[in-house]
Amino acid sequence: MARVSSDEDKAHMVLDVFKHFGTRSGEVIMPEHAMAIAMKRDWCREDLVDGLQIATLRGWIEDGPNQTIRLTEEGFFQVERLQRPRKLAALACGGSGVILFRYRG
Numbered sequence: 001m002a003r004v005s006s007d008e009d010k011a012h013m014v015l016d017v018f019k020h021f022g023t024r025s026g027e028v029i030m031p032e033h034a035m036a037i038a039m040k041r042d043w044c045r046e047d048l049v050d051g052l053q054i055a056t057l058r059g060w061i062e063d064g065p066n067q068t069i070r071l072t073e074e075g076f077f078q079v080e081r082l083q084r085p086r087k088l089a090a091l092a093c094g095g096s097g098v099i100l101f102r103y104r105g
Contacts, residue, residue, distance in 0.1 A: 010051035011058060013043060015079050018061075018071050025076035028068035 017034045038048045052069070055061045060075030071079070 007050075007054050010047050011054040011060065012051075012082070013038070013048055014051040014055040014061065015075065015082055017048075018075065019079050019082055023071045023076075023079070025071060025073045028064035028070045030068055034069065 014034070017037045018029065020037055021029055021033070023029060034048065034052075035045065038045060052061065055075065058074075059072055060078055062070050062072055064070035
């Protein structure tokens with residue numbers, strides 16, 4: 001699994017999940033659904049958990065009813081700013097580790 005290093009990218013992972021589901025301001029998703037998308041996209045679980053914390057601190061998401069995650073108005077604004085879901089790719093670097101980069105696909 002590819003690791004994401006920047007807080008910005010981790011927070012945007014969360015926004016990508018909401019964008020995937022077409023979530024609007026005030027709507028909620030189940031944490032299990034966020035994890036399912038993370039697994040499907042081969043994201044590291046710890047990065048998504050960090051992203052949830054960062055997005056909460058930025059006011060993009062908040063706790064919803066029954067242990068759900070609610071997208072705030074500011075979070076929805078940020079989701080709308082994303083032109084496409086970001087994709088993270090990893091490239092092996094001659095045995096010296098992994099390089100992460102973003103591309104729009």
